[in-house]
Amino acid sequence: MSLQVKAVTQQFHGQTILDKLDLTFEPHTIYGLLGRNGAGKSTLLNIISNRIFASDGTVTLDDETLVDNDATLGRLYLMSEVNLYNERTKLNKLLTTTAQFYGDFDQAYAVKLAGQFDLDLNARFGKLSTGYRTIFKLIVALCVPADYIFLDEPVLGLDANHRELFYQALIDTYTERPRTFVISTHLIEEIANLLENVVILDQHKIVVSGGVPDVLAKAYTITGPETDVQQYTESLNVIGTDHLGGITAHYVYGDLPDDRPIPDTVQVEHLDLQKLFVNLTNATEVAHAN
Amino acid sequence: MQFNFNSTEPIYLQVAEQIEEAIFTQTFAEGTQIPSTTEISKEFHINPATVLKGMNILVDNQLIEKRRGVGMFVIAGAQARVVAKRRDQFYDDYVKKLVSEARKLHITKEELAQLIERGFATQ
Amino acid sequence: MPTKLRTTTHYLFTEQLRLLGWTYVYLIAIFLILPFIFDLISGNLKDFSLTGSIATLGLGAVFGLFLMITMSLTYDHFKLFIQNGISRKTFWRARILSMLAMGLVGTIITAIYDYAIVVPLRFDSIAKFFNNGNFYTLYIHYFGNNLAINIFASLIMLLLAYILLGTTGLAFGSIFSLLSKTTRRLVLILGPILGIFFLFFIASNSNGHSSDSFIWLLDLFKFLVGDFNNAAAGHLNPLMPMLTMLVGSSIMAGIAYFFNQKLKVKS
Known part of the structure; x- marks a missing residue:
């Protein structure tokens, strides 16, 4: 059916x-x-x-x-x-x-x-x-x-x-x-x-x-100082980035690694559907979804 | 009922939390009927299945019950149950954060205790 | 008959009946009422002949044209039907059924018009009607002189002619609805021009030269209409044109089906 x-x-x-x-x-x-x-x-x-x-x-x-x-x-x-x-x-x-x-x-x-x-x-x-x-x-x-x-x-x-x-x-x-x-x-x-x-x-x-909850559960915003964020999101599926002053946000679609500690300076939050969509489909970014 | 949805948590959890909050503040008094799945769904544009999933959490936690053909009602003793649960979580939800923030600001244990005293005295 | 086929056929048939009604209303308005008003205004009312006008309306020929044109209307119906979950196959079948039903309606209308109006007004008898400019003149003696048989045969022939016109419209409509707007306009403009040139070409070539290469075309045509071995007028075989029209209709229906299956929504 x-x-x-x-x-x-x-x-x-x-x-x-x-x-x-x-x-x-x-x-x-x-x-x-x-x-x-x-x-x-x-x-x-x-x-x-x-x-x-x-x-x-x-x-x-x-x-x-x-x-x-x-x-x-x-x-x-x-x-x-x-x-x-x-x-x-x-x-x-x-x-x-x-x-x-x-x-x-x-x-x-x-x-x-x-x-x-x-x-x-x-x-x-x-x-x-x-x-x-x-x-x-x-x-x-x-x-x-x-x-x-x-x-x-x-x-x-x-x-x-x-x-x-x-x-x-x-x-x-x-x-x-x-x-x-x-x-x-x-x-x-x-x-x-x-x-x-x-x-x-x-x-x-x-x-x-x-399913929307499953999809959003894999969609993250990682915010913090540029170097720390970059280090943490190394080799992850980064679908987009934002910069505001010294703060950098990386948008990640996919599971976060369990074995990698999240630095104190870095904040991890979930993305909403619209933000996820915009980042996934931004033509300028090379987006690869898992 | 006033729902404040943010975007970072699954909607069904937020539905459960918001109803629990309303039970805690006695906006939904014990023994009274709460809005139906469809009503909540229509008001906030949430998929009925999602609303139901949130409600089922509250049913599992014995805060609300389904009366066949009528709707969902707040169980007697639900508010006390919410209070008990929140007391359990008070340390994790508030104290840990409080101490962590105090450390960042170099507030000593004694100073923090004084601040808490002051808070109790003025409010 | 499956429900959807019946519904679709019913829809098309009633739509065509409605259009036919309007066509006849316009026909009467243009060829009956307008001349009357014109004569009235210009003071020549004595020139106006009601019976004459009615008897020369040519409802039968008009119906043939009507059927061909309405059967060619394709895309508007296709849009509506595909929006409503009707398949192309059902659409084609319904159009064939509706066309057959309309052909029958047209034959009945023409029969009533011819025998109840035209014959009494313009001819003294049915025999004279058959002998004067009616297409059946060519075949009138083939089945002997039984009037009933001849009327029946002429009506069957008329029905088959309508069906041929209908399927021709169907085929051309289906092809046309696949073309883009520009191509369609091009074909509409160039088609008749080329056709006229072709006719002139044949006419100028076959004029007086019986041994000409186009003679086979004429022979083929004669064969198809039942003129074997240069039969005298009135003695042509009516079964032959019936067969021709039947085969022609089937070919047209097949062409229509082929292109109908390719119909798609234009964005």
């Missing part, structure tokens, strides 16, 4: 966009799919949902292919940045159409959410602002009966109040009916605590994949 991405590679005009990705999405889990612009997140999501074809590799849902398969495709929903709805169609009609194809669509909840977000369901999709297009697509995503919901940029154009509403609705519907959500966003701080698992994509590869 899981959605599996195996050795998925995507090449376009001789450029590698995804390089042999292996990933598993378990049921009933909230994932964060993080990556900088151009890292290949949307491409990966488009391949998973069979909107485009991978150059190589397979994607399966409970061991059944997702390529050209109604049974598996109907169990996932991708809310993408690209709008696939006809601009002239009214939102009400789009909801009805979605309900026809997915069956069991939670129409009542959709209407309730539309009310909370002040979304006029009689409007045409093309007449909506960026924020309200996002809101409409979010509402559909939260109401379809699919087991795997992929949200690509779910808060694009949303103000702080609407984002708050979305996070609450997400938790509400997730508690009510646990299913897998894969959230791809740049606002990492806002969702960090919502995630159970995290996948970080950088330079077309997966650099981190695992």
